[in-house]
Amino acid sequence: MSLQEMFDVRGKSVIVTGAASGIGRAYAEVMSENDARVCLFDLDSKRLDKTVSEMKAAGGDAWGLTVDVTDRAAMSAAFAEVVRRHGRLDVVFANAGIDAGPGFLDPLGQRNDEGQIDNLDDHHWDKVIATNLTSVFNTIKLAAREMKLTGGGRIIATSSIAASYNEPIVGTPYMPAKAGVSHLVRQAAMELGRYNILVNAIAPGPFITNIADGRMANPEDRKAFTDWSVLGRVAETSEIKGVALLLASSASSYMTGSEIVIDGGVLLRPMKEA
Numbered sequence: 531m532s533l534q535e536m537f538d539v540r541g542k543s544v545i546v547t548g549a550a551s552g553i554g555r556a557y558a559e560v561m562s563e564n565d566a567r568v569c570l571f572d573l574d575s576k577r578l579d580k581t582v583s584e585m586k587a588a589g590g591d592a593w594g595l596t597v598d599v600t601d602r603a604a605m606s607a608a609f610a611e612v613v614r615r616h617g618r619l620d621v622v623f624a625n626a627g628i629d630a631g632p633g634f635l636d637p638l639g640q641r642n643d644e645g646q647i648d649n650l651d652d653h654h655w656d657k658v659i660a661t662n663l664t665s666v667f668n669t670i671k672l673a674a675r676e677m678k679l680t681g682g683g684r685i686i687a688t689s690s691i692a693a694s695y696n697e698p699i700v701g702t703p704y705m706p707a708k709a710g711v712s713h714l715v716r717q718a719a720m721e722l723g724r725y726n727i728l729v730n731a732i733a734p735g736p737f738i739t740n741i742a743d744g745r746m747a748n749p750e751d752r753k754a755f756t757d758w759s760v761l762g763r764v765a766e767t768s769e770i771k772g773v774a775l776l777l778a779s780s781a782s783s784y785m786t787g788s789e790i791v792i793d794g795g796v797l798l799r800p801m802k803e804a
C-alpha cells in the first residue's frame with residue numbers, strides 16, 4: 531500500500547463536533563484538505579459560518595450545522611441530516627468541550643469564580659459533565675448506530691492529559707469528565723470492534739485555542755504550560771492534524787481502544803517540578 535493509499539480519506543463522510551474553533555477546526559481542516567466531505571457541528575453559529583466559509587474558500591467540501599452536543603434530540607436530527615446528505619457516515623470526531631475553570635468564561639459567557647470543590651456551583655459540575663462526557667457518549671452512540679449499518683467506521687474522541695493528572699489551572703469537573711472520556715473510549719472499542727468500528731482517543735496537552743476564554747492568551751497560564759512542556763512551548767492546533775489523519779485512515783487499521791498523547795512532553799514531569 532502506498533503512503534497515499536494508507537492515509538486516504540477521499541470522499542469519506544465526516545462529522546466533527548466543536549468544529550468552529552481550536553482543535554475541532556484543525557480536525558475538520560485536515561479531513562477537508564484531504565478531500566473528505568466534512569460536516570462541522572458547533573453551538574456558536576457565527577464562528578461556525580466563518581469557519582465553513584474559510585474552508586470552502588480553500589476548496590474544501592465543508593458545511594455546518596448549529597447544534598448543541600448536549601441536546602440529544604438535536605444531535606439525533608443532525609446525524610440524520612448528515613446521512614441524508616452524504617449517504618453514509620465514516621468518521622466521527624467527538625471533540626466539543628469546555629473548561630469552566632475558576633475565573634474563566636465558558637462559551638455561553640458565564641463566569642465561574644467559585645472553583646474549589648466545596649464552593650463549586652452544581653450548575654458548573656452538571657454543565658461540564660454534560661458537555662465533556664455525556665455528549666461524547668451521545669456522539670459515540672449515534673455514530674455506532676449508523677456505522678453498524680454500513681460495515682464499520684472510525685470514532686475519535688478528544689480526551690486530555692487532564693484525564694491522568696490533577697492540577698489547579700482547569701476547573702474541578704474537567705478532570706473527571708476527561709478520565710470518563712478515556713475510559714468510555716476503551717469500553718466502546720471493546721463493544722464495537724466486532725462491527726469494524728474502531729474507537730480511539732487523542733489526549734492533547736496545552737494547545738492555543740479559545741477554550742476557557744482563550745486561556746493561553748493569559749501570560750501567566752501560558753508561561754505555566756510553556757515551562758511545563760519539555761519542548762518549552764505550547765502547541766499550535768495544526769500540530770494535531772497528523773494524528774487525526776492517522777486515526778481516520780487505513781494507516782491505523784489495527785488500532786482500537788488506544789489513546790495518543792500529544793503534549794510536548796508535559797506528562798513526563800509533574801507541573802510543580804517544571
Ligand code: NAD
Nearest residue numbers: 548551552553572573598599626627690736737739740741
Ligand atoms: P475551543 O473553545 O477553541 O473549541 C471548542 C469548540 O466547541 C468551540 O467552537 C465551542 O463553541 C464548541 N462547543 C462548546 N460547547 C459546545 C456544545 N455544547 N455544543 C456544540 N459545540 C460546543 O477549545 P479547544 O481547546 O479546541 O477544545 C476542543 C477539545 O479539546 C475539548 O474537548 C477540550 O477539552 C480538548 N482539549 C483542549 C486542550 C487545549 O489545550 N486547548 C487540551 C486538552 C484537551
